[in-house]
Amino acid sequence: MVYGSQHAFMIAYQNETLTREEDDIVRLLLVEDDAKIALFVKRGLKEAGFAVDHVDNGEDGLHFALTVPYDLAIVDIMLPKLDGLSMIEEIRRREISFPVIILSAKRSVDDRVKGLMIGGDDYLTKPFSFSELLARVHALIRRASKLSNPSSLVVADLTMNLQTRKVKRGEEEIDLQPLEFSLLEYLMRNTGQVVSKTMIMEHVWDYNFNPGTNVVESKICYLRDKIDKTFERKLIHTIRGVGYVLKEDA
Amino acid sequence: MYLRKMHSLKDSLSVRLTFWYALIFAVSSLLILVIFYHRVAYIAMEGMDQELAEELIEFTDMYIDVGYDHVIREMNREAASEDTDKIFFRLISNSGKVLATTPMESWGHIKVSPDFVRMTITENTPVFDTIDLAHREHQIRSIYGQIGPSLIMQIGLSLEENEEYLHIFKNLVFMLLLPLFIVAALIGWFMAKKALSGVDEVTHIASEISRGAYEKRVMVKKHSNEIDLLANTFNEMVDRLQRIIQEMQEINDNIAHDLRSPLTRIRGAAELTLMSTTSPADFEEMAVSIIEECDNLINMINTMLDIAETEAGVEKLTLDTIDMSKLILDACDLYRSIAREKHITLQVQVPKEKVHFLGDKAKMQRLIANFLDNAIKYTPDQGSVHVTLEDTGGTIIIRFADTGMGIPVSEMPRIFDRFYRGDASRSSAGTGLGLSLAKVIAEAFGGSIHVESALDKGSVFTVTLPRKTTP
Numbered sequence: 001m002v003y004g005s006q007h008a009f010m011i012a013y014q015n016e017t018l019t020r021e022e023d024d025i026v027r028l029l030l031v032e033d034d035a036k037i038a039l040f041v042k043r044g045l046k047e048a049g050f051a052v053d054h055v056d057n058g059e060d061g062l063h064f065a066l067t068v069p070y071d072l073a074i075v076d077i078m079l080p081k082l083d084g085l086s087m088i089e090e091i092r093r094r095e096i097s098f099p100v101i102i103l104s105a106k107r108s109v110d111d112r113v114k115g116l117m118i119g120g121d122d123y124l125t126k127p128f129s130f131s132e133l134l135a136r137v138h139a140l141i142r143r144a145s146k147l148s149n150p151s152s153l154v155v156a157d158l159t160m161n162l163q164t165r166k167v168k169r170g171e172e173e174i175d176l177q178p179l180e181f182s183l184l185e186y187l188m189r190n191t192g193q194v195v196s197k198t199m200i201m202e203h204v205w206d207y208n209f210n211p212g213t214n215v216v217e218s219k220i221c222y223l224r225d226k227i228d229k230t231f232e233r234k235l236i237h238t239i240r241g242v243g244y245v246l247k248e249d250a
Numbered sequence: 251m252y253l254r255k256m257h258s259l260k261d262s263l264s265v266r267l268t269f270w271y272a273l274i275f276a277v278s279s280l281l282i283l284v285i286f287y288h289r290v291a292y293i294a295m296e297g298m299d300q301e302l303a304e305e306l307i308e309f310t311d312m313y314i315d316v317g318y319d320h321v322i323r324e325m326n327r328e329a330a331s332e333d334t335d336k337i338f339f340r341l342i343s344n345s346g347k348v349l350a351t352t353p354m355e356s357w358g359h360i361k362v363s364p365d366f367v368r369m370t371i372t373e374n375t376p377v378f379d380t381i382d383l384a385h386r387e388h389q390i391r392s393i394y395g396q397i398g399p400s401l402i403m404q405i406g407l408s409l410e411e412n413e414e415y416l417h418i419f420k421n422l423v424f425m426l427l428l429p430l431f432i433v434a435a436l437i438g439w440f441m442a443k444k445a446l447s448g449v450d451e452v453t454h455i456a457s458e459i460s461r462g463a464y465e466k467r468v469m470v471k472k473h474s475n476e477i478d479l480l481a482n483t484f485n486e487m488v489d490r491l492q493r494i495i496q497e498m499q500e501i502n503d504n505i506a507h508d509l510r511s512p513l514t515r516i517r518g519a520a521e522l523t524l525m526s527t528t529s530p531a532d533f534e535e536m537a538v539s540i541i542e543e544c545d546n547l548i549n550m551i552n553t554m555l556d557i558a559e560t561e562a563g564v565e566k567l568t569l570d571t572i573d574m575s576k577l578i579l580d581a582c583d584l585y586r587s588i589a590r591e592k593h594i595t596l597q598v599q600v601p602k603e604k605v606h607f608l609g610d611k612a613k614m615q616r617l618i619a620n621f622l623d624n625a626i627k628y629t630p631d632q633g634s635v636h637v638t639l640e641d642t643g644g645t646i647i648i649r650f651a652d653t654g655m656g657i658p659v660s661e662m663p664r665i666f667d668r669f670y671r672g673d674a675s676r677s678s679a680g681t682g683l684g685l686s687l688a689k690v691i692a693e694a695f696g697g698s699i700h701v702e703s704a705l706d707k708g709s710v711f712t713v714t715l716p717r718k719t720t721p
Contacts, residue, residue: 210545
């Protein structure tokens with residue numbers, strides 16, 4: 001049900017973005033009352049190339065959302081004046097359909113479902129890692145702007161055919177286990193973006209928890225052996241303490 | 251303060267019990283006495299009527315045997331001997347005319363009732379009557395009866411004696427009433443106090459416990475009455491409360507410790523970086539270690555919340571039909587690379603057909619991952635871990651067998667405690683919450699966990715999950 005409504009709004013949204021594609025800047029609205037969190041999120045998003053407007057209460061958030069054509073909003077739930085959920089509800093009631101990421105300190109399934117039912121597109125629990133927020137922002141914007149599903153993914157001389165499930169580095173075919181294939185696909189779909197271990201656990205294995213021993217590290221290690229080991233140009237890079245990124249340059 | 255005391259006295263159960271007891275006692279004894287009084291009055295009156303009737307018969311016989319004159323002589327003699335104040339006789343004709351009478355000075359003018367005279371004649375039985383005279387203190391009982399043809403005798407008797415007796419009796423009753431009420435109140439008070447003494451004790455102990463004396467208990471007498479039942483239940487409740495408080499205190503201590511250490515490391519790393527001459531590489535090092543520590547802390551907090559959430563009950567969990575064999579195979583796939591790194595043989599054995607279970611997918615993943623994680627963590631290189639899934643129809647049995655270091659018998663009872671980590675692994679990674687969470691999850695679905703272990707040989711964890719609904 002949630003996904004159905006999401007899909008409907010995405011199609012509506014697509015038409016809107018097409019008319020605005022000439023100006024290349026992606027504009028985000030951040031509604032967060034904790035000044036320090038807002039500061040680092042805003043700084044990080046700006047460094048990632050986004051234009052960010054920040055307000056610290058729900059009323060201003062609603063006002064901005066209704067007057068400025070944003071590409072995406074990041075909304076905290078606990079807000080002064082007007083809470084985040086009511087704000088999102090009102091935005092959706094006025095048929096404004098840009099994607100919304102909900103930030104919340106509550107992590108129960110009920111809260112998550114409630115947030116998504118009301119019109120949120122994604123739900124992130126505090127404390128969150130910035131790389132995860134960034135990846136979700138990218139994913140939602142990408143999903144909103146181009147719905148086409150590529151048949152193959154290409155990064156430098158690494159190609160992945162999603163139909164035949166063949167992976168090649170240059171001309172050399174690489175044999176991957178199903179889990180390794182999913183892991184590489186996830187990294188390639190997020191080329192150039194840092195993905196955290198938590199994100200990998202969640203998206204590749206559908207585990208929404210950290211099982212302790214570093215299984216991701218070990219999987220990446222095996223994947224590296226197959227993708228990078230015998231090649232001059234390394235594609236998988238470790239960002240210490242944060243996660244991994246797949247990109248061409250070192 | 252005084253008013254409050256008065257108020258509480260009025261509301262006190264024992265005072266109210268006493269009051270009601272005394273009231274009911276007094277009312278019922280009054281009722282009994284009143285009935286008794288009336289009964290006595292009735293019997294006295296009946297006795298008097300009998301006496302009058304007998305007198306009448308005597309005169310009837312006399313009239314038949316010896317004649318009219320003798321009757322007059324005899325009635326005058328009898329009146330004089332009894333006291334003319336207390337009794338009178340008179341002879342009346344059929345027409346109601348008074349033919350002869352004993353002295354009537356003190357009786358005033360008592361009219362002959364023609365109705366009674368007629369009734370005496372027509373019905374041929376004596377007729378009784380009670381007469382109230384204004385100038386006389388006491389009532390009079392009189393009888394009309396035929397003693398001969400067209401000759402009627404009326405005898406009147408003062409109820410003086412009768413009334414005096416009854417008056418004494420009445421006084422006695424009223425005099426008795428107050429002492430009776432007092433005695434009843436005393437008995438009531440004593441009984442209420444005795445019955446409620448257990449309640450008082452429970453109240454007393456409860457107030458002490460609420461002030462922090464959790465070791466106090468109510469003394470239970472071996473009567474097995476309601477109060478003892480209350481005391482027993484109360485003690486059980488306090489036992490449970492004390493256990494929970496103790497557990498919570500231990501958990502709090504552990505949390506404090508497990509929070510303090512990483513925070514100390516975080517603070518230390520940041521402080522050291524700021525104090526010494528630092529290169530960008532040092533800053534990077536610091537940032538990395540801070541992120542790692544924070545991730546561990548978040549992980550710990552989330553696990554704590556998961557335990558609490560799972561303990562809250564199954565109704566709060568999402569229930570889906572899940573395939574346990576797929577879940578186990580996926581988890582083993584996930585851990586295979588780590589096992590390979592440690593040269594541990596990871597073997598999985600699941601039934602060919604799907605093993606359906608109605609449960610919460612995320613929680614079951616977690617349960618399986620926690621056991622696998624533990625098994626691989628505590629198994630030395632070259633060892634083996636064997637996971638089997640068995641479906642007996644009614645239950646699902648998952649077995650995790652490892653050739654690890656084993657668990658000492660002394661540590662066995664504590665391995666499921668929160669934050670418990672075996673001495674050997676105290677320094678190794680992990681929150682010490684994995685097994686507690688696994689246990690809480692298994693129990694939330696009505697299951698149980700069984701452990702067998704031999705030192706340096708390995709451990710076997712068996713998870714048994716009852717299948718409530720077969721899809």
